Amino acid sequence: MTDEFAVEMQDVVKRFTTPEGGILAAVNHVTMQIRDGEFFSLLGPSGCGKTTSLRMIAGFELPTEGKILIHGKDVSQIAPFQRPVNTVFQQYALFPHMTVEQNIGFGLEMKGVSKVERSARVSEALEMVRLPGMEMRKPKQLSGGQQQRIALARALVNKPEVLLLDEPLGALDLKLRKEMQLELKSLQREVGITFIYVTHDQEEALTMSDRIAVMSKGVALQVDKPEAIYERPATKFVADFIGETNFLDGVVRGQTGSTVEVDLPGTGTVYIESSRTFANGQQTTVAVRPEKMTLNREISGGNNLAGRVEEVIYIGTDTHYGVRFAGGHKARVREQNVTQGQKALASIGDEAIVSFTRTSPRLLTE
Amino acid sequence: MINWLRRNKSAQGTLLISPTLIFMIGLLIIPLILTLIISFGKRSADGNVIYSFGLHNYIRLLGVSYNCSAGQAVCYDPIYTQILWRSLTLAFNSTVVVILLAYPLAYFIARSHPSRRNTYLFLVLVPLWTNFVIRVYAWMMLLRTQGLINSALAWAADLFGRPFTPLEMLYTPGAVLIGMVYEFLPFMILPIYTSLEKIDGSLYEAAADLGANAVRTFLRVTLPLSAPGMVAGTVLVFIPVMGAFVVSDLLGGKQVILVGNLIQRQFLDARDPTFGSAASLILMALTLVVMFFYTRKFGFGEEIAIT
Ligand SMILES: Nc1ncnc2c1ncn2[C@@H]1O[C@H](COP(=O)(O)OP(=O)(O)OP(=O)(O)O)[C@@H](O)[C@H]1O
Ligand SMILES: [Mg+2]
Numbered sequence: 159m160t161d162e163f164a165v166e167m168q169d170v171v172k173r174f175t176t177p178e179g180g181i182l183a184a185v186n187h188v189t190m191q192i193r194d195g196e197f198f199s200l201l202g203p204s205g206c207g208k209t210t211s212l213r214m215i216a217g218f219e220l221p222t223e224g225k226i227l228i229h230g231k232d233v234s235q236i237a238p239f240q241r242p243v244n245t246v247f248q249q250y251a252l253f254p255h256m257t258v259e260q261n262i263g264f265g266l267e268m269k270g271v272s273k274v275e276r277s278a279r280v281s282e283a284l285e286m287v288r289l290p291g292m293e294m295r296k297p298k299q300l301s302g303g304q305q306q307r308i309a310l311a312r313a314l315v316n317k318p319e320v321l322l323l324d325e326p327l328g329a330l331d332l333k334l335r336k337e338m339q340l341e342l343k344s345l346q347r348e349v350g351i352t353f354i355y356v357t358h359d360q361e362e363a364l365t366m367s368d369r370i371a372v373m374s375k376g377v378a379l380q381v382d383k384p385e386a387i388y389e390r391p392a393t394k395f396v397a398d399f400i401g402e403t404n405f406l407d408g409v410v411r412g413q414t415g416s417t418v419e420v421d422l423p424g425t426g427t428v429y430i431e432s433s434r435t436f437a438n439g440q441q442t443t444v445a446v447r448p449e450k451m452t453l454n455r456e457i458s459g460g461n462n463l464a465g466r467v468e469e470v471i472y473i474g475t476d477t478h479y480g481v482r483f484a485g486g487h488k489a490r491v492r493e494q495n496v497t498q499g500q501k502a503l504a505s506i507g508d509e510a511i512v513s514f515t516r517t518s519p520r521l522l523t524e
Numbered sequence: 525m526i527n528w529l530r531r532n533k534s535a536q537g538t539l540l541i542s543p544t545l546i547f548m549i550g551l552l553i554i555p556l557i558l559t560l561i562i563s564f565g566k567r568s569a570d571g572n573v574i575y576s577f578g579l580h581n582y583i584r585l586l587g588v589s590y591n592c593s594a595g596q597a598v599c600y601d602p603i604y605t606q607i608l609w610r611s612l613t614l615a616f617n618s619t620v621v622v623i624l625l626a627y628p629l630a631y632f633i634a635r636s637h638p639s640r641r642n643t644y645l646f647l648v649l650v651p652l653w654t655n656f657v658i659r660v661y662a663w664m665m666l667l668r669t670q671g672l673i674n675s676a677l678a679w680a681a682d683l684f685g686r687p688f689t690p691l692e693m694l695y696t697p698g699a700v701l702i703g704m705v706y707e708f709l710p711f712m713i714l715p716i717y718t719s720l721e722k723i724d725g726s727l728y729e730a731a732a733d734l735g736a737n738a739v740r741t742f743l744r745v746t747l748p749l750s751a752p753g754m755v756a757g758t759v760l761v762f763i764p765v766m767g768a769f770v771v772s773d774l775l776g777g778k779q780v781i782l783v784g785n786l787i788q789r790q791f792l793d794a795r796d797p798t799f800g801s802a803a804s805l806i807l808m809a810l811t812l813v814v815m816f817f818y819t820r821k822f823g824f825g826e827e828i829a830i831t
Binding site for chain 1: 724727730731732740744
């Protein structure tokens with residue numbers, strides 16, 4: 159059976175008995191399909207079940223319920239060494255007593271690849287991670303970034319169908335991390351292997367992924383392309399976790415076609431374009447990104463809300479303005495500093511008008 | 525004074541090691557030098573030392589004898605070289621048996637649930653609470669001709685109506701080996717456990733991930749990474765067995781004489797401290813040589829996991 163999906167999780171549940179004696183669903187009815195050749199990220203805050211999901215695909219944990227398929231084959235109950243996947247561990251897990259060559263060649267040795275071919279493929283793999291000539295080193299004699307690359311080479315040299323990476327850049331400093339992100343991404347394109355990448359860093363996920371699954375408390379909230387996740391978050395949690403979002407709580411007062419009238423009690427009324435149908439009186443949250451709002455002295459087209467500037471934060475490329483409205487709502491507006499020596503648009507205590515178009519916000523109900 | 529100490533790193537070092545240093549000089553270095561001097565001396569008729577210089581004690585140890593059968597002035601008497609060889613092989617065999625017994629147990633403890641490990645380690649150490657000589661007497665009770673084991677076997681034989689002659693177990697090399705293994709087992713279990721426990725669990729997962737089954741993971745990952753523990757344990761077992769004499773005295777009797785017994789007898793029964801001193805130094809030299817080559821190859825059990 160051929161299948162366009164590299165990995166499928168079908169209604170997977172993993173329950174742990176905690177040391178305190180309780181039962182915890184680390185992964186709670188997760189269903190997702192990961193396409194062949196895709197760079198797929200599992201993104202979510204600490205403890206949301208990313209590692210547990212990855213470990214179930216690798217075979218280190220068995221699902222309590224549900225099925226895991228790799229290229230259409232049910233692997234839910236088979237051992238890790240029988241699965242066509244390889245893992246890059248967060249702490250690298252290089253064998254300290256083996257040289258780089260023995261480490262990278264370990265998987266091939268287990269498959270019975272001859273010594274000659276092994277050493278050729280090890281050199282090739284070292285070339286690929288741009289560390290040629292390191293064969294005889296021990297892991298202790300390498301920097302963190304180099305160990306990271308060796309761990310990657312050790313997994314990739316086996317040409318797995320799926321490569322699993324659990325926060326592989328977590329231990330690196332910011333600059334090296336950024337470099338490695340781009341490198342990993344281009345490496346993935348080059349080898350064409352499906353990557354499943356665990357991270358809690360939303361920027362990292364946005365930069366690298368073809369698609370992202372945003373997880374929270376063991377549930378996959380939204381699985382989509384980075385642009386879609388950012389522009390059209392499905393829930394408040396996703397909107398908040400990916401980038402920054404202003405949430406303005408309100409009540410639906412009417413809908414004509416696709417235009418929804420939302421009353422923000424005490425603050426004003428806004429009109430939002432939405433493809434969904436809302437009932438009158440329904441509670442909703444207007445979610446707007448800070449960069450999609452502007453700070454003005456006068457009313458302009460679209461939605462306008464009058465408020466008072468409470469905070470001005472200069473961060474180089476942008477200036478952030480914290481604005482409080484009469485009804486107690488708050489918003490943060492991001493203005494780019496486009497011209498040289500640009501003056502602040504407002505100072506603390508000023509009255510100002512926050513404007514945004516009808517299409518920029520999302521109306522969220524959960 | 526305090527300030528001067530605070531600034532002076534080497535003075536700090538000297539101060540820190542000085543208690544041990546004084547102890548070692550007083551109780552190890554000086555006695556050792558005395559032993560060396562005595563070993564060159566002669567025994568007087570009443571068992572005292574006549575200080576002189578001669579290698580006769582060493583020559584005697586190597587098997588050169590002047591008490592020969594008629595007609596010969598000099599001949600080879602293997603008794604002392606046999607004793608040395610016996611001690612060496614016993615130390616080797618004990619170490620091997622101890623490793624074989626200790627490893628699975630240490631492995632079991634290291635793999636058990638963390639909350640239970642301390643209990644198991646505690647149980648490993650419990651025998652050390654009783655005086656060792658008493659525990660060796662217990663082994664005598666077990667191994668004697670009318671001992672517990674023979675009684676049990678006799679009872680079983682009787683049950684099946686078979687004739688039974690008691691096994692001679694006490695005062696055999698086997699009994700000495702059992703005693704040594706029993707005495708030194710904990711000193712092997714603990715270091716092996718420590719090195720097993722230190723192995724990062726993700727290494728096992730990495731091995732499995734790369735296609736190694738349980739057996740190959742053990743041979744390629746677990747065993748080499750626990751080697752430092754085995755090396756450290758070997759040092760802790762081999763050296764004391766080389767010098768032991770209580771076990772061989774009680775469980776081996778006159779049948780199994782080790783270097784330790786030889787030395788003890790020279791000082792107490794034969795009253796020849798000069799020969800006893802020479803034997804002590806030969807024992808020390810032999811142990812040092814073996815350990816030198818051993819640690820040259822394997823280290824002291826610290827570095828080899830990394831380098
Ligand atoms: N073996 C286990 N026994 C009990 N609970 C566990 C076990 N492994 C994980 N958990 C729990 O399951 C939940 C999810 O853990 P998981 O490691 O998948 O989180 P994560 O999303 O990878 O978080 P992080 O970003 O911190 O690594 C956590 O609450 C954790 O405490
Ligand atoms: Mg994790």
